[in-house]
Amino acid sequence: MKNFDAIYQSKLKNVEGALDLIQSHDYIFSGQSAGEPTALLDHLQYLKTTGVKGVTLNTCLPTKDYLWLHDETMRGVMEHNSWFFTGAVRESQKNQLSSAIPQNSTTALSKTLDRITTEHRRPVLFSTVAPMDKNGYLSLSVSTVYERDLIDAGALVIVEVNPNYPRTFGDTNVHISEVAALIESNRPIPYIQLAPYTEIDAEIGRQIATLVEDGSTLQLGIGNIPNAVAFELRNKKHLGIHTEMFTETMIDLIECGAVDNTVKGLNNNFSIASFTLGSQRVYDYIDNNPSVLFKSCTYANDPYTIGQNNKFVSINATLEVDLTGQCASETLGSVQWSGTGGQSETVRGAQMSKGGKSIIACHSTYKDESGQLHSKIVPFLAQGAVVSTSRNDTDYVVTEYGIAWLRGLNVRERAEALIAIAHPDFREKLRVAANNEKIW
Structure with missing residues (x-):
């Protein structure tokens, strides 16, 4: 039986070590909404120090107003696309630092992958997962909109492991062998409360x-x-x-x-x-x-x-x-x-x-x-x-x-x-x- 804990430890990095795996012209997909790995996304301006150029980040309903959304010095290093806008992304778009991708939810990923495959770009998945079980499986937890499809398509997988995330069933299993690198965090999971209606x-x-x-x-x-x-x-x-x-x-x-x-x-x-x-x-x-x-x-x-x-x-x-x-x-x-x-x-x-x-x-x-x-x-x-x-x-x-x-x-x-x-x-x-x- 394989020692999954040893495999896990061999892939464990700090944030900078994980971001060092990003290469020029990579196309990064972030987990949707609460599934986004904010511990990674909070540090994307680090890419300005690594020498990479022409990276693209694709988000969907991001939960935070990240500094890079408004950082003019990220031009040429990383551009940002989004399938679903928020207030922060709308502000970023005003300065031409973000753009929308017209899409339908069932075909958005396949069409984007067709584009980047033709352009010989590498797909990368950033996502948050619940901790690994005894059989070596992590859980995609709160979002399977396109995450498992990206893994199946051969994307480089970098995850944030967070014990505050629930373990869920369905298209959520990710084996440690499918992960290129992981970081650990203990931040609270994003949440929203029901608002009173009129x-x-x-x-x-x-x-x-x-x-x-x-x-x-x-x-x-x-x-x-x-x-x-x-x-x-x-x-x-x-x-x-x-x-x-x-x-x-x-x-x-x-x-x-x-x-x-x-x-x-x-x-x-x-x-x-x-x-x-x-x-x-x-x-x-x-x-x-x-x-x-x-x-x-x-x-x-x-x-x-x-x-x-x-x-x-x-x-x-x-x-x-x-x-x-x-x-x-x-x-x-x-x-x-x-x-x-x-x-x-x-x-x-x-x-x-x-x-x-x-x-x-x-x-x-x-x-x-x-x-x-x-x-x-x-x-x-x-x-x-x-x-x-x-x-x-x-x-x-x-x-x-x-x-x-x-x-x-x-x-x-x-x-x-x-x-x-x-x-x-x-x-x-x-x-x-x-x-x-x-x-x-």
């Missing part, structure tokens, strides 16, 4: 709950509206979970008995997710819990996988909807705000499911910096806006004023349905605009 969120939650039948399989995102939806689903029966992000509200639904995963039709008796970011309660719940499986996005968000679940209901948010049903969910005009994530894939997958429904939810209005009220339902999307969900795919749209079911409607009928759920102060203006612009 009465508008609650009303949207009530509207959506009317669409969710007993026996449905759920995909819920993060935020006030999904939290409100979950609260309204407590009295449902035999719900299932197949989602990109596992959230605290899902634990509520499991513990109250609304979710039992018994009639999903695929992966019965298991909750399926690709990552999590939550409170300590979430991390304690998933730790050594075999009923929650963390699967790669290439599986979990694949529309064909989703479509094998019964009555799949996807619930996603958007920033703006035009009168034909186009949804801009990741940009404010031309300003990158977040990312596509799994929205377009879960939208399509839900409608491939027997009895499935895809729901796009938003408040009917927003206020600008001056306090002026604007409608989120508009004749045309803002100039430069990115269409995250095309009008060909939009199914249900829900605001606090009701439900617009667009499936099978022509353009005129869509406009009428969407105007009916707009804020009353804007409905007549929308009707006039629809007529003037021939949206019929």
